[in-house]
Amino acid sequence: MSFASHIFIFYFLPIILLCYHLIPRKSHLLRKAFLLIASYAFYAWLNPLFVILLVFTTIFNYTLSRFIAGSKSNSMRLSLMVICVVENLGLLSFFKYAIFFQKNLNSMLKPFGAVTFPVLKIVLPVGISFFTFKILSYIIDVYRGNLPGCSFLDFACYVAFFPQLLSGPIQRYGTIDAKSDRVPAFAEQLEARIDCLSTFSYGVALFILGFSKKILLANVVGKVADAVFAAEAPGALDTWFGVVAYTFQLYFDFSAYSEMAIGLGSMLGFDCPRNFNAPYLADSITDFWKRWHISLSSWFRDYLYIPLGGNRKGVTRSYLNLIVVFLLCGLWHGANWTFIIWGIYHGIFLVFERLLERKTIYSSLPKPIQICITFFFITIGWVFFRAANITDAFRLLTVMFTASPPQGGSILLSAVLYTPTHLVTMALCVILIFQPVQAIDWVKTISWSKVIILIILFFLSVATMFTQTYNPFLYFQF
Template sequence: MVFTSHIFIFYFLPLTLLVYYLLPVPRNFFLLVMSYIFYGWWNPWFASLMLFASYVNYVCGHVIATSPVGSARRKRALVASVVISLTTLGFFKYFMFFENNLNAMLGVLGAGALPVIQITLPIGISFFIFQSLSYPIDVYRGDSPPVRNFFDFACFVALFPQLIAGPIVRYNTIAEQLVQRDHTMEKFASGAALFMLGFAKKILLANQMGGPADAVFAAESPAMLDAWFGVVAYAFQIYFDFSAYSDMAIGLGRMFGFEFPRNFNAPYLSDSITDFWRRWHISLSTFLRDYLYIPLGGNRHGERRTYINLTIVMLLGGLWHGANWTFVIWGAFHGLLLAFERWRGKESVYSRLPRPLRVGITFVLVLFSWVLFRAVDIHAATAYFKAMFGLASASGGSVLLDSILYTRGNLIVMALCAALAICGTQAHDWVARLTMPRVVLLLGLFVLALMTMFVQAFNPFLYFQF
């Protein structure tokens, strides 16, 4: 189910809220049931995979919690949970990628291709596998107490507000809330406000920017101006799409008494790539830092090892996004830039320029990375870069792009996106100080977005594919 759908807004959400607040106990179990309905709505079979991942990690966490510290049994349980979780993720997400690359290599060697087994990628698998895996690790490290029962743990993994695309909530963040959380009018109101704001961002901004971005990235040979317009549109689309999802997720969480970590903090105001990763998809970067970078040794083994660790983390972070070489290169691009800035004392090479220029240059670097992120393959990304640098001219039907790109609607919304990205006001801060004029504006935006939803085609969140 998608947050920006008729069925969710007008049926699933009201019904869930109504029953949740009528129920004295056990609310977590009810949320668990509704979360499985929410997830299974896409394909009921996918729910069994989530149940499997939850059960394995619950059992492993239980074994860890009941074994003496430092015992082999405790370590074995941790290794089992990591291996089973990553194997599951690897099979569903990367097996076809592996098969295709194997066939490509066999082709180079002159051997025949092996048949490729088609595997459907369950949506949100990267998110729920990471979340469920965080539990045995947190318990092993002593960062969290063991969960009181399986239903609470399954509820944490499946919790529908943030199930599909995050923020990635670690077990230790939410452990206490699963047992005890507050439900106040203030919390509910700020949750509803965040939800409405996220909904409006997705429908009114992100979806509108998706049109030109899709058109340019699908075009055979866009002109230079079109290529730049397309990647800027994509930059706004992915930001307003993903941050909208996070806002809605955090908002929904608050309506049910939870407090999830924030995921964005004006990323396009970053003045270096290091700064960018403090502001973009914060829950992923902190997850990778705590569960990958630090276990790899972090910065504790000398400068050279630190740079290698940074690059490895970003490479794997890239691969986490999708089974495609473009994501690997995207991760490497960021990893190398991060390592380079680390070498310079966490400063960019342009750190002495005035701040607007630093922000501008960082934005352009991020745009280059978005080309890798959005292109269907390396060949398409290369062609796109050529177009951006004027090394390929528009030909054939691609000259018609101007009729799709530079419409009044796209120009207005792009200007609006740019203004919002530059002003840097974040949804969290904005809803923290609700006033009557803000409420009126919010409700107006929400109703306008609902009406717009009726004329838009099905448009799921970009991060669903991850």
């Protein structure tokens, strides 16, 4: 069930909100139970078997977390933590990477005439990458002694919380350091949710803005991107247009989901973490990763980069740590060599920026120039992120940088790409991505003029939604 579907907006969401807020505020246990049932129902709508997997991993990890929290033996606590990590990564690897590894193994065996293995048919549970990382953060924090543990109901609500279940944000269960950049702990909010008109209206406004970004922007430019990436021989101009369209699509699609999730959380009295902060205004790749998918980058920082040694074990080791982290970040996004190359691409840029951090040539450039240079290299990276395979990625990059003339069929492709709707939407995207005031900030204060704008956007988006068949959120595949 997509947030941007009529079933969710006109049926599921109103029923859940009405029932939830009819439960007395002091009935914490009843509210938690209802929230858990609603989350499982939401997930079951996609596939009832997904719920079985979710319940199993919840029970398994909660049980072992209680033993970790209660054990006084460091070796026992470490062993149990390792078992949990292996179980979580094992499930993730089976569902997400088994086919990838199997295909690559067959490719290596085939030239030698060896017996190849039939490719498995595995359905990827939507959101498994996200709830796996939520569970891992909880288990590791309990092992480190940063969390005392919690009730099963609290843990189950945390794992299955439907606004965050499919594509994040990856919220931590507890706040480890009050001085850090983390939002209030989920644990605290389970007991002390903010139920008031201002937070509810903020959530509604943010949900509408996210919904509008998805329907009116992401879906429209997505058609441009799909046409170019599916074309056999697009010209250089068409390719650049399609790649930039995908750069816009990915941001507006994923940030739209995050804003809708944060808005839903706010309607239920939860403060969810911010996931984007004007990423295309970044003046370096390092700055980009402080603004893009913030909950994921902070997860890798706290649970992988720092444990690997971070910056504490010498310059060379810190560079190696960065490459490893971003290689795994790429692999987290998908089982394809293109994602691995994309991750290494970003890792190399981060190392390069650290090598040159004391140089003044780049830093002396005007800020707008730095932003444009960063945007250029980020856009190039998205080619690997979007391409079906490495061959297609390099084919498109070759076209982009050799000014290849249009080939057969390019006239038809141009007719699809350069429609008034697409051109206006692309221009609007250019304006919006370079605005420092983001949607999440714009709705913090509500005025009558903003209410009118939101109402118009909502009805326009609903009307457009019923005319579109192109509606999936991109990050559902991850």
